[in-house]
Amino acid sequence: MTDAGDLRRRTRELLAQHPPASTDRLDFLRARFDAGLAWVYYPEGLGGLGAPRSLQGVVDAELAAAGAPDNDPRRNGIGLGMAAPTILKYGTEEQKRRYLRPLWTGEEVWCQLFSEPGAGSDLAALGTRAVREGEDWVVNGQKVWTSSAHLARWAILIARTDPDVPKHQGITYFLCDMTDPGVEVRPLRQITGEAEFNEVFLTDVRIPDARRLGAVGDGWRVAQTTLNNERVAIGGMALPREGGMIGPVAETWRERPELRTHDLHQRLLKLWVEAEVARFTGERLRQQLVAGQPGPEGAGMKLSFARLNQEISGLEVELRGEEGLLYDDWTMRRPELVDFTGRDAGYRYLRAKGNSIEGGTSEVLLNIVAERVLGLPAEPRTDKDVAWKDLAR
Numbered sequence: 101m102t103d104a105g106d107l108r109r110r111t112r113e114l115l116a117q118h119p120p121a122s123t124d125r126l127d128f129l130r131a132r133f134d135a136g137l138a139w140v141y142y143p144e145g146l147g148g149l150g151a152p153r154s155l156q157g158v159v160d161a162e163l164a165a166a167g168a169p170d171n172d173p174r175r176n177g178i179g180l181g182m183a184a185p186t187i188l189k190y191g192t193e194e195q196k197r198r199y200l201r202p203l204w205t206g207e208e209v210w211c212q213l214f215s216e217p218g219a220g221s222d223l224a225a226l227g228t229r230a231v232r233e234g235e236d237w238v239v240n241g242q243k244v245w246t247s248s249a250h251l252a253r254w255a256i257l258i259a260r261t262d263p264d265v266p267k268h269q270g271i272t273y274f275l276c277d278m279t280d281p282g283v284e285v286r287p288l289r290q291i292t293g294e295a296e297f298n299e300v301f302l303t304d305v306r307i308p309d310a311r312r313l314g315a316v317g318d319g320w321r322v323a324q325t326t327l328n329n330e331r332v333a334i335g336g337m338a339l340p341r342e343g344g345m346i347g348p349v350a351e352t353w354r355e356r357p358e359l360r361t362h363d364l365h366q367r368l369l370k371l372w373v374e375a376e377v378a379r380f381t382g383e384r385l386r387q388q389l390v391a392g393q394p395g396p397e398g399a400g401m402k403l404s405f406a407r408l409n410q411e412i413s414g415l416e417v418e419l420r421g422e423e424g425l426l427y428d429d430w431t432m433r434r435p436e437l438v439d440f441t442g443r444d445a446g447y448r449y450l451r452a453k454g455n456s457i458e459g460g461t462s463e464v465l466l467n468i469v470a471e472r473v474l475g476l477p478a479e480p481r482t483d484k485d486v487a488w489k490d491l492a493r
Contacts, residue, residue, distance in 0.1 A: 102151040111162040179210030181333030211252035230259035249298035263489040271319035293430040331398035346375040406455035
C-alpha cells in the first residue's frame with residue numbers, strides 16, 4: 101500500500117522531472133495526473149494510486165511548498181466536486197478515461213443540468229424528455245440556475261425517459277456536450293448584477309447512448325451520488341481559522357474600533373464561535389469520506405453554511421454602517437467564479453442570499469436531515485406511487 105513516504109518520493113520525482121518554474125502550467129497538471137498525484141485515492145490510471153484519501157494532503161503540501169500550480173478548483177467546482185465522483189462510481193472504463201483527465205486539469209469545465217422552472221425543490225418532478233432513437237437519445241426541455249453553463253464544455257444531465265412510471269423511477273442520467281446543436285445558454289442576471297447563473301434550452305439535442313451514465317431509468321440513484329457530493333463540496337470546504345465570510349468581518353472589527361458597539365460585539369462573538377464549530381465539523385465530515393461515499397450528513401453542513409453566510413454578511417453590512425450600503429460594480433458580467441472574499445461587503449450580503457437556494461434549498465435539506473440523519477417519520481407523499489404523466493402540474 102502507498103504510504104506517506106512513498107507519496108513524498110513520487111511528488112519530488114514529479115517536481116524534478118517537471119520543474120514548476122520552467123514547465124508550462126497545463127503540461128505540469130497533465131504530468132501530475134498521469135503520475136497518480138491528482139487525487140491519490142482514485143484508481144491507478146485515473147489520476148490516482150489507490151491510496152487512502154487521508155494522504156492527499158501530503159502531496160498537496162509538497163507541491164504548494166514548491167510553488168507548483170494548482171488546477172484552479174473554484175473555476176470547475178461542479179466538475180471536480182460533483183461530476184468526477186459520479187463518473188468514477190457509475191461510468192464505464194471508456195467514460196472514466198475520456199472525461200476525468202481533462203476535467204481535473206481544467207481543460208474542460210462542467211456544469212449541472214438538473215433544476216427546471218417547474219422542478220426545483222422537487223427535482224424528481226422534472227419534465228425534460230429524452231426519447232430513444234436508435235443509438236441516440238433526443239432531448240427536449242429547459243434547465244435553470246445553471247452555474248457556469250456559459251463556460252462549460254460538458255454537463256451532467258438528468259432527463260425523463262419513461263413518463264409511465266412514478267417520478268423517481270423514469271429518470272436517466274446523461275453526459276451532455278454543451279457545444280452540440282440545440283443547446284442554447286441564456287444568462288440570468290442576479291441581484292448582484294452579474295450572471296453566473298444561466299438558463300439552458302435543449303431543443304432536439306442528440307446524445308449518444310454511449311454518454312449515458314448508469315442504467316436506463318436509474319438516473320435518480322445516480323443523481324443522489326452527485327447531490328451528496330455537491331452538499332459536501334459546498335458546505336464542507338477546507339478552511340483555515342477565520343476563513344470564509346467570518347474573515348473580513350473579524351478584520352474590520354480589529355482595524356476599525358470606531359465602528360464597534362456592545363451589541364455588534366456580542367453578535368460577532370457568537371458567529372465567530374459558530375463559524376469555528378462549522379469548520380471543525382466540516383473537517384470531521386471530510387475525515388468520514390476516507391471510509392466511503394458521502395452520506396446525508398452533508399445536508400447538515402450545507403444548511404449551516406447557508407445560514408452562517410447570510411447572518412455574517414448581514415452583520416458585516418451593519419458593522420460598516422453607511423459604507424456597507426455601497427456597491428462596487430453593477431455591471432452585467434458573466435464571471436468565471438464566485439469570489440466571496442475578493443469583493444466588498446455589499447456583494448457578500450447580496451450573493452449570500454442564494455446560498456439557501458443553490459445546492460438544495462434549506463427547506464428540503466431540513467427534511468433530509470430529519471428523515472435520513474435523525475430517523476424521524478417521513479412526511480406523507482401522496483404522489484410517490486403515481487405515474488409521472490398523471491401528476492398535476
